[in-house]
Amino acid sequence: MLFTFFAYDRSEHLKVLVVTTFYMLTSIFLADMLIKSRLRLDNYSFQMLFIWTFANLVLLFLFFIFDFKPGKGDFSGVFHDRNVFAITTLLVIGFSISFRKSKFSIFEQYIFSANLFICFGMVIASKSITGLLGMLVICFLYSFKLTLTKRLWIFLFVFISLLCLLVTDNPISERLVRFGIALFGDTDSLRNSESAYLRVFLIKTGIEIAKDNILFGVGLNNASQLFNWPGREFGSFLHNNYLDILTSGGIPLFIVYYTPLLYAWSWLIKNRKKVKNLLSKRNYDLWEFSFISLSLKFVYDLTWTSYFEFFLVVTVTFSVYSVFYLKSQLRSALIEHRQATHF
Structure with missing residues (x-):
């Protein structure tokens, strides 16, 4: 006040x-x-992840197949903005991993892992730089729960994925290059609408x-x-x-x-x-x-x-x-x- x-x-x-x-x-x-x-939050983390993934995957399908475009033109799931969607999805991932049950059947383990990969894929599809930064944070922090060998494999996978994003022609690499230009101060070469x-x-x-x-x-x-x-x-x-x-x-x-x-x-x-x-x-x-x-x-x-x-x-x-x-x-x-x- x-x-x-x-x-x-x-x-x-x-x-x-x-x-x-x-x-x-x-x-x-x-x-x-x-x-x-x-x-018992661990009893609901799996269901929360599955419902979130399914709902937004349907919207992703409509986005690519039927040209369903949200108000701002980028995929943003159930939200109005891709950054809000990306951040929320990462928090859902964090909640699901942190409160996951101690014991999973093999089938549940596969479903859980598939939902995690789909969520990460949807964050990438949103082209949110905020989401990409958050993905790196989550991968880095949760990797300490794993053995050193698995941790190295994850870091190698993330490094190769980022390298592929940068060297291939795709909307995300284009955004990263444009942001790199902006960070190094050459804003005159950018459109004032981007x-x-x-x-x-x-x-x-x-x-x-x-x-x-x-x-x-x-x-x-x-x-x-x-x-x-x-x-x-x-x-x-x-x-x-x-x-x-x-x-x-x-x-x-x-x-x-x-x-x-x-x-x-x-x-x-x-x-x-x-x-x-x-x-x-x-x-x-x-x-x-x-x-x-x-x-x-x-x-x-x-x-x-x-x-x-x-x-x-x-x-x-x-x-x-x-x-x-x-x-x-x-x-x-x-x-x-x-x-x-x-x-």
């Missing part, structure tokens, strides 16, 4: 504030219900707005009203959560928003062995998903504004809430362990 007085458009600021507050309170309620209910040019433009614009309003920002979702897209008569959110938070409320809001996330992420790293050795498998599953979810967030926040996407708010809130739950469980377990050792 404090930043309302400094908002460029107070009505827009208050509208976004009400919506995001509702998202956060709803997410806290859901997190508390799911965690404290002792619900994604690579716009990303650089939005980053530069966001930095300028943040520098001019570093203490209190310009209000939630107000940065879009301070500039126009090249060749258009309207602006946009900055497609970068770090910049959107910084321009919305300056340094104070940036600290308030990201400090709990950094604290939760660092606590998870520091206490992984304790959670694994002293707590139940369900609690370690919570640890694993929370770590994956927060790691992904720090990556996709570089290329997407996530604070007003409901499912992304839910997963991040669930992860932070899990940390405080695990902290209390670990404290109780350590007390019991000391008492048992003492006697």
